[in-house]
Amino acid sequence: MKGIRIIGLVAFVIGLMLFVVSLGLSDYSLDMDSLESGIDKDYHFNFVEKESGMMKGKTYTSMWAFFLDYDQMMSNAQSAILNDVKTNLKLTTADGDYWSKILKNEKINKVKFLVARDSAQGFLLRKRGLFLWLSLILICVGALMYIFPSMNLLPGIKNDGIFHSGLHSRGALGITIGIFMTVFYIVLYWFPHLMANWVVLVQPIKSMMMEGKADQWFLYGFIYTIAILIMGIRFMIKYRHNKYQLVRTFSVMFFQLCFAFALPNMIRALQGVDLKNAWPLDYSFFFEYRINALIEEGNFGLWLLVWGIVLMAIVVPIITYFYGKRWYCSWVCGCGGLAETLGDPFRQQSDKSLKAWKIERYLIHFVLVFAVVMTILVVLSLFTDKLGFSYNVRAWYGFFIGSIFAGVIGTGFYPLMGNRVWCRFGCPLAAYMGLIQRIKSRFRITVNGGQCISCGNCSTYCEMGIDVRHYAQRGQDIVRSSCVGCGICAAVCPRGVLKLENGTVDIDNRGIDLRTIHVPMDSVGIL
Amino acid sequence: MHIAIIGNGISGITAARHIRKHSNHKISVISSETDHFFSRTALMYIYMGHMRYKETKPYEDHFWEKNRIDLVRDYVHSINFKGKKLQLKNQEISYDKLILAVGSTPNKFGWPGQDLDGVQGLYAYQDVETMEHWSKDLKHAVIVGGGLIGIEMAEMFLSRKIPVTFLVREKSYWNGVLPSEESAMINRHIEAHHADLKLSTELKEILPDKNGRVRAVITNKGEEIECQFVGLTAGVHPNINFLKDSELALAKGILVNEYLETNIPDVYAIGDCAQMQNPRKGRRPIEAVWYTGRMMGETVAHTICKKKTVYNPGIWFNSAKFFDIEYQVYGDVPAKLPEDYKTLYWEHPEGNRAIRILYHKNTNEVVGFNLMGIRYRHEVCEQWLANKTHIEEVLQHLSLANFDPEFYSTYEKDLVQKYNQQNGRELVLSNRSSTDAVAFFLGKNTQSKADIQQGMKRNLMLGILLILLSFILPFLFTVKLPIMIVSGLLVGLGIGLLLLSFSQRQVLSGLE
Numbered sequence A: 001m002k003g004i005r006i007i008g009l010v011a012f013v014i015g016l017m018l019f020v021v022s023l024g025l026s027d028y029s030l031d032m033d034s035l036e037s038g039i040d041k042d043y044h045f046n047f048v049e050k051e052s053g054m055m056k057g058k059t060y061t062s063m064w065a066f067f068l069d070y071d072q073m074m075s076n077a078q079s080a081i082l083n084d085v086k087t088n089l090k091l092t093t094a095d096g097d098y099w100s101k102i103l104k105n106e107k108i109n110k111v112k113f114l115v116a117r118d119s120a121q122g123f124l125l126r127k128r129g130l131f132l133w134l135s136l137i138l139i140c141v142g143a144l145m146y147i148f149p150s151m152n153l154l155p156g157i158k159n160d161g162i163f164h165s166g167l168h169s170r171g172a173l174g175i176t177i178g179i180f181m182t183v184f185y186i187v188l189y190w191f192p193h194l195m196a197n198w199v200v201l202v203q204p205i206k207s208m209m210m211e212g213k214a215d216q217w218f219l220y221g222f223i224y225t226i227a228i229l230i231m232g233i234r235f236m237i238k239y240r241h242n243k244y245q246l247v248r249t250f251s252v253m254f255f256q257l258c259f260a261f262a263l264p265n266m267i268r269a270l271q272g273v274d275l276k277n278a279w280p281l282d283y284s285f286f287f288e289y290r291i292n293a294l295i296e297e298g299n300f301g302l303w304l305l306v307w308g309i310v311l312m313a314i315v316v317p318i319i320t321y322f323y324g325k326r327w328y329c330s331w332v333c334g335c336g337g338l339a340e341t342l343g344d345p346f347r348q349q350s351d352k353s354l355k356a357w358k359i360e361r362y363l364i365h366f367v368l369v370f371a372v373v374m375t376i377l378v379v380l381s382l383f384t385d386k387l388g389f390s391y392n393v394r395a396w397y398g399f400f401i402g403s404i405f406a407g408v409i410g411t412g413f414y415p416l417m418g419n420r421v422w423c424r425f426g427c428p429l430a431a432y433m434g435l436i437q438r439i440k441s442r443f444r445i446t447v448n449g450g451q452c453i454s455c456g457n458c459s460t461y462c463e464m465g466i467d468v469r470h471y472a473q474r475g476q477d478i479v480r481s482s483c484v485g486c487g488i489c490a491a492v493c494p495r496g497v498l499k500l501e502n503g504t505v506d507i508d509n510r511g512i513d514l515r516t517i518h519v520p521m522d523s524v525g526i527l
Numbered sequence B: 001m002h003i004a005i006i007g008n009g010i011s012g013i014t015a016a017r018h019i020r021k022h023s024n025h026k027i028s029v030i031s032s033e034t035d036h037f038f039s040r041t042a043l044m045y046i047y048m049g050h051m052r053y054k055e056t057k058p059y060e061d062h063f064w065e066k067n068r069i070d071l072v073r074d075y076v077h078s079i080n081f082k083g084k085k086l087q088l089k090n091q092e093i094s095y096d097k098l099i100l101a102v103g104s105t106p107n108k109f110g111w112p113g114q115d116l117d118g119v120q121g122l123y124a125y126q127d128v129e130t131m132e133h134w135s136k137d138l139k140h141a142v143i144v145g146g147g148l149i150g151i152e153m154a155e156m157f158l159s160r161k162i163p164v165t166f167l168v169r170e171k172s173y174w175n176g177v178l179p180s181e182e183s184a185m186i187n188r189h190i191e192a193h194h195a196d197l198k199l200s201t202e203l204k205e206i207l208p209d210k211n212g213r214v215r216a217v218i219t220n221k222g223e224e225i226e227c228q229f230v231g232l233t234a235g236v237h238p239n240i241n242f243l244k245d246s247e248l249a250l251a252k253g254i255l256v257n258e259y260l261e262t263n264i265p266d267v268y269a270i271g272d273c274a275q276m277q278n279p280r281k282g283r284r285p286i287e288a289v290w291y292t293g294r295m296m297g298e299t300v301a302h303t304i305c306k307k308k309t310v311y312n313p314g315i316w317f318n319s320a321k322f323f324d325i326e327y328q329v330y331g332d333v334p335a336k337l338p339e340d341y342k343t344l345y346w347e348h349p350e351g352n353r354a355i356r357i358l359y360h361k362n363t364n365e366v367v368g369f370n371l372m373g374i375r376y377r378h379e380v381c382e383q384w385l386a387n388k389t390h391i392e393e394v395l396q397h398l399s400l401a402n403f404d405p406e407f408y409s410t411y412e413k414d415l416v417q418k419y420n421q422q423n424g425r426e427l428v429l430s431n432r433s434s435t436d437a438v439a440f441f442l443g444k445n446t447q448s449k450a451d452i453q454q455g456m457k458r459n460l461m462l463g464i465l466l467i468l469l470s471f472i473l474p475f476l477f478t479v480k481l482p483i484m485i486v487s488g489l490l491v492g493l494g495i496g497l498l499l500l501s502f503s504q505r506q507v508l509s510g511l512e
């Protein structure tokens, strides 16, 4: 058995290395069509074309040399344009037109990715099938070979050695993986051209699903889905004695595979649409470019628009009232799905201190307010032009919350701060459902009389950093806005003290009982 | 008033916490074991790597200062009861009232070699450290004594793939407490985990190597077993050595009356170390478990701060976990069935789950529940036991007691069927199992049935109305998008109300 695991690990590492190495295996020769369609403005392209002589017909064996020349070319074009705008068109910064005429850096960077993707050729492209399938198979099969032998352990909670292992407790391996994931997110959000070769690599998969070119978001969705599926299998094996965990994990795997990955990538009308992604997690839902796109779609688009609004305003609160926010956070959501599967080995890293709870409450509600204010501004700016600064507000939100918080910190920091950093400290949708869960929802975690032995397993393995034991040892039901209902506290409790339940007839008294107080109440007075 | 508490275990700490809740007295808690209160029951998980010491502390370190509970890390050598003074290693502390919560220590029965290196019990935090120390080059461990701590120790070593031989004096594991079927189940389970279980086997001698570390043990059957570690887990006894030769009345433990008072005024004893002079009916004089320590701590705080309160532990309950099998007991389930009890026992065909209910032969009232691998609700069982409920009444509503996670298979039906077979009855299990049904059963509902019924009707009407409205709206107005949105919202709300109404109907029918 150990042998199989080692072979699996080796295969996985080789597959991963192949994948990483493939980043440097292309030659580049400037693709003018891609450049033209990327720049998408004749006025700009004319200048760029003039400057493109330095790159035309040249084959670069090094990605860096290619990007160096690209940057040079574009910056030449940029200055030429600037010059033209100032001297020939005679525009100044005070003119509105000035800003739409010049070539902006963001544009240059955006086109950089497209050009890099389309200019790649040579070895990797010729051997694309081999690289793709070999690395994919090695990674998946290797991982499964590593995972499957734990079927040999008798079913039951097996957290043996978690705090002895550096991977699980912020040791060297854990930190390395954290850095790797963080770098991945930084590249994905801000330097996607560096991973253009990966996008080239997954093109065949994109083509199998739908016509068109893959972009970095397709790549990301693909990796994301694979991660959830493979690690979901690991999770299901680990908790195979626990039906709640099996059903729940199957659900997150299903929603990720079908709703977040397959449907939007196979049905043209659903392209870029994730039917289960609700505002305010999907913070750009009310941005005019998205609303316009939906309205242009015709009836189906309108339907999607109405669905989005009904989802956020009615469906989310009603289901949360019935089942607590777990229905979304640990059954449906993609971020939650990744946290529950890929992130499961790191759940014990969440901070349980009172201080962390305080920070959590400030931060997550701040993000909620931020998202609401931003959206109100955006919606108002549909009707008036006086709110130009709302573009800055949404840019800040996108940068700080959407990218840095949700991506880099939220996932990159799994091994350091636990698997729910984003869900706990940042997600505005979680905050919104949390308020409902706290104030009026049938959901609670019931504590079984006085059976708690204060061992601490529940708190340790609560990914949301809830000090479950604090409540359990008082015999008090747990009603906390942050609880995502993963049910792990109930699974790891060695005394069967906790049960996730929904009930209505005591809804306002859910968290009041202190069942371990056994001296007659009349003379005690609870504190 | 200065209240000194010796011992920072569950009983001492519970007393301190409740004294603080009720009063402003000065509180000092003295312990030589650790700076802060930790959960002794979690010791195994530290060794197994499920948690670190830090995670086993139920309160954060700032808790104590904030609640003005002074922690003293020191050892109490002797007590001057007349002068009300404690003699510590390097200081003296005087007190007005003293609570002794000094816990237990592992039993050692004078085996030859019991003090060798690598031979120890498992009780204190330091025991885990020494276990860790001896585990380094450990090829085989022998555990002596088939109780709860022994099986935990076996699990600890096996989690690190260290082979274990488990010597149990009895014919079957823990059969002094568990009825024979449950005990046999655990025998099987121990072996499934590849521990070498040797029943009816006692330790005779422990042999040293040339460095004074254990090299092997010899059993009463003359077998010699190579090992580098011996765990002595044949029970515990009150830790009262340092109190001998004082005027404090001692037997096996510190003798206390029903108010937990010792023979000396202003001195109380609670937890593992306390021995009840007149235990309640059906209870043992020393009950060395977590829960009783907690209840005693609460009671004594009440007695000191409010009014004299009798220690009343209520109906017996306990729980444990044998490797992967959880165990819960409520009420009276002796290992040997008494003459006047009848037993109803069901076991899962896979042999890893069981339900046992004991009831009175003549009166048919339930007296105890034993659960293996299935969780039952403490309060529901307690209420049935307290009310001396008829076994058939209990059986018909047994689903109320089930506490397993959602989606788990339930086995109450099988148990009822078994009862029907054995007694020629035709009881039917009611479907009362929802959280709401439990709340009603326990009288914890804040809504009455009439409330629910009313709400059900209201929601139904309103729901239908909203849905109708949403269909009419588009005909009344021409602006497309806004009306679509409003209609969508109304339909959503309407459906939501219908669902609500439907669920209220479910609740009502689940209460029947």
Ligand SMILES: Cc1cc2nc3c(=O)[nH]c(=O)nc-3n(C[C@H](O)[C@H](O)[C@H](O)COP(=O)(O)OP(=O)(O)OC[C@H]3O[C@@H](n4cnc5c(N)ncnc54)[C@H](O)[C@@H]3O)c2cc1C
Pocket (backbone or CB within 6 Å): A453, B006, B007, B008, B009, B010, B011, B012, B030, B031, B032, B033, B034, B040, B041, B042, B043, B044, B074, B075, B076, B077, B101, B102, B103, B104, B122, B123, B124, B148, B149, B152, B239, B242, B270, B271, B272, B273, B288, B289, B290, B291, B293, B319, B320
């Ligand atoms: C491994 C293990 C697992 C267990 N599992 C369970 C379980 O699952 N369920 C259950 O119900 N029970 C369990 N128990 C039993 C339970 O832990 C005890 O009943 C409980 O801890 C007793 O608490 P206490 O406060 O009475 O004493 P203790 O927790 O023993 O506290 C006494 C403290 O007093 C200190 N002390 C003693 N004398 C002095 C002195 N002279 N000077 C200074 N300090 C002193 C000791 O160092 C100790 O820290 C378990 C016990 C062990 C060892």
Ligand code: SF4
Pocket (backbone or CB within 6 Å): A445, A458, A461, A462, A463, A464, A465, A466, A468, A478, A482, A483, A484, A485, A486, A487, A488, A489, A490
């Ligand atoms: S309290 Fe329990 S169910 Fe809720 S998030 Fe924490 S571990 Fe999951």
Ligand code: SF4
Pocket (backbone or CB within 6 Å): A451, A452, A453, A454, A455, A456, A457, A458, A459, A468, A469, A472, A473, A492, A493, A494, A495, A496, A497, A498
């Ligand atoms: S609820 Fe369970 S896991 Fe949590 S402290 Fe109590 S006994 Fe331990």
